[in-house]
Amino acid sequence: MSDHSNNPSEHHDGPEGTAWIWKVFWILLAVTTVEVALGIIKPEILLSQFLGTSLLNVIFIVLTLAKAYYIVAEFMHLGHERKNFIWTITLPIVILIPYLTFVLLTEGGYMGVLMNQ
């Protein structure tokens, strides 16, 4: 058997040129600017309770996930890989991390309640 370790990956058609790279850059920059501005101003109206935390925190998390999507799908090119590969990488993350977060945060809140009794 010959050594295949230096064979390149099969070519996947992505967008041509470099315009798409700068487009993703401006999106990431704009989202970060919005996050920082909201973090400094902390608008009173967004501090109301929502899904167990403040509405502002929910907005931060949604914006963070949007940034993560652009980095992974475009910069890391995962969005242009084969479907089976996309799911092999994302499915464990999508299942395990929310589960771990839910379990640990619930437990942490409960530990706090016990400690303050």
Place this chain on the structure above:
Amino acid sequence: MANGAALEQNTSALWGGGRQPFGASYGKMMMWFFLLSDALTFSGFLTAMGLYRFKYEETWPIAENVFTHFPMLHGEHPLLFVALMTFILILSSVTMVLAVNAGHKNNHNGVVLWMGLTIVGGFMFLGSQAWEWYHFINGDKGAIQLENNAIVYLTKAGSEGKILSVYELVTGVEKPHGDHTEFSTGDVVSAFGLNTDVTLRYPGKAETTMTREEAVKAFQTAKLIQGASLRENEYGNVLFADFFFFVTGFHGTHVFSGVVLNIIIFINVLMGTYKQRGHYEMVEKVGLYWHFVDLVWVFVFTFFYLV
């Protein structure tokens, strides 16, 4: 038989190697699997911090009161410096994509230029992180640790909980920019006795202020804390400092190893290794690692500094 021959041919096509079931080369696929496991490691750290933050909600510092400095600027500028660090990392991610893009076109000079800039960006980020650590370790205004290990701040009565720096209490003048004078607990106790309008307040969300009588009583067993280490933290719960050092330190280690990998590949590019090989996929593989470092920072930024 014709059927048997066809079967044999198929078997060797399937098991003879050289096929890419995922359409990705061995190296690239393994880099992805490594990043998958690394993502789980980082989420373990961040959710562990979440657990303790939920447990000690009252004494957990608010990051915007902790990281308030910006080089050369006087006063408090929360979030500004981390925003700059984020910008540097995003920009170095962009130069990395441009390097990969140039590699696809076998544009040797393009790869050299953009990879070189990526390495510069990596060093800038590491320098910024060192600056951030330096200020966190040296501290800002100083705090008082009570007998039950709670951290409280000095404040003047009627100043709506505005933190009075230890420097200002002891010397009577406003703390100069970038000052890191160390005081003893005795200095603070005697200055506190003289300034009868000074009291103590709790940090965090509640910000309860003590009366002067309570503060005098609390001061009998007080200990001055300046800055943060793994054992004490002037900004609040010591676990915040532990997680700060651990998570940003682990991320910084990733950035550092990313820079080292980039330099190794950069040298290979300069020597023409990939020109000879006919493709620049190695640049793409370290590129994946470099973007991952950026990706982790996006989450560290949110869960340490914003939320």
